[in-house]
Amino acid sequence: MLALLGGCGTDGGNTATADNPSSGTQLAVVATTPEVADFVRNVGGGDVAVTQIIKPNVDPHDYEPTPADIQAIGTARVVVKNGVGLEEWLERTIESAGFKGAVVDSSQGVTLREGGHAHEEGEEAGEEHADGEEEHDPHIWHDPRNAKIMVANIEKALATAAPARAAAFARNAADYTAKLDKLDADNEAAFAKIPVQRRKLVTNHDAFGYYVDRYKIEFVGSVIPSLDTSAELSARQLNDLVARIKSTGTTAIFTESSLPPKSAEAIAQQAGVKVIGGEDALYGDSLGADGTPQGTYLGAEQHNTQVITSALAG
Structure with missing residues (x-):
């Protein structure tokens, strides 16, 4: 090479x-x-x-x-x-x-989301950079x-x-x-089968904002309250996330392939919900291993939609 x-x-x-x-x-x-x-x-x-x-x-x-x-x-x-x-x-x-x-x-040419969901909810993460510029997803x-x-x-x-x-x-x-185009249409069709009140997502970090907006999912929160992976939940934020999970009727926390699942598992236990991980971990920042279906963009996105819709459908 x-x-x-x-x-x-x-x-x-x-x-x-x-x-x-x-x-x-x-x-x-x-x-x-x-x-x-x-x-x-x-x-x-x-x-x-x-x-x-x-x-x-x-x-x-x-x-x-x-x-x-x-x-x-x-x-x-x-x-x-x-x-x-x-x-x-x-x-x-x-x-x-x-x-x-x-x-x-x-x-x-892409229309960018300003800040993350944590920023929109007024939490500590996802706010302005030190230079005063708005952070984009x-x-x-x-x-x-x-x-x-x-x-x-x-x-x-x-x-x-x-x-x-x-x-x-x-x-x-x-x-x-x-x-x-086919991926987008297939994703829309998959979520159309899920009742609106069940379309709730909790992930490792705030990586799915564009996906959530596109397919009309309610983002309940993330284990890492940030667009990147450097932040940590404060005690208040952890309690708030557990409370939101319970109050919204969220049924699962989805882990991500490139992040350790330990914190997600602890929060899920506290909130009384299941953890979706292992082979079903979502591809938030990365793709799967070379040579696997999830090693391509199309395969990884198809995997994410299949895992999320299957879990939300119960």
């Missing part, structure tokens, strides 16, 4: 071969998160070589780049990120790598309509980097966008 990336480096001498489909040289692309990497693979097909920085079930909020990450970025033509502040480490890593190619923010991919925007941004960037392959990228993007 490193040899391949080296052959598609940022120096101008390689530009012609990277843009020439007949040369057999793939376009070297670095993607930050599992979700973004999956989108790039689907749009790029065999014309791109994707290096994925954050591996499955790794928390992106606390990620620390490695020397291998810096080397991969330094030899890439394009870097694709999720954006919305999810990759706070990326800018300094790009500087360290001496990267001179295109940085693609796949979130461009970075988990944009949980609404398939946003995923379509991300895919369109990626297609445009790849076509700019390799114009001779633009038609192939456009075909791939159109095929994948149709799959995203």
Whole structure:
């Protein structure tokens, strides 16, 4: 892979071969998160070589780049990120790598949620940054309509980097966008079968805001009262969450694949509800292991909807 990336480096001498489909040289692309990497693979097909920085079930909020990450970025033509502040480490890593190619923010054009549900409820977490700017929810991919925007941004960037392959990228993007439309329709149909009063969600952290808004679910609260995973519940917040779970008739707490379930299990015991975890843990920040159905965006989102609707249906 490193040899391949080296052959598609940022120096101008390689530009012609990277843009020439007949040369057999793939376009070297670095993607930050599992979700973004999956989108790039689907749009790029065999014309791109994707290096994925954050591996499955790794928390992106606390990620620390490695020397291998810096080397991969330094030899890439394009870097694709999720954006919305999810990759706070990326800018300094790009500087360290001496990267001179295109940085693609796949979130461009997405309507962002301000703050998290904790912020909306007036709790301590999810408020303003120290610089006074409003915090936005970075988990944009949980609404398939946003995923379509991300895919369109990626297609445009790849076509700019390799114009001779633009038609192939456009075909791939159109095929994948149709799959995203089907995912969205299937999700809507699944939740339509759940009575409104049973559509209540408690998760490890506040990662499902776009999903909740899209499918008209009531977000009761999260074990970690924050958009990222660094906060902890205060005693008051813990008691408030337990009280909300009981008063709303919530039946379960859903754990997430990239976070330990211990705190969720303790709160569930106190609230007298079940914990959905293990193989049924939701994919909040990550995708499943490579080679599994949940290792793709479509598979992970289908898994989330199946698990949530099955539990809410009782």
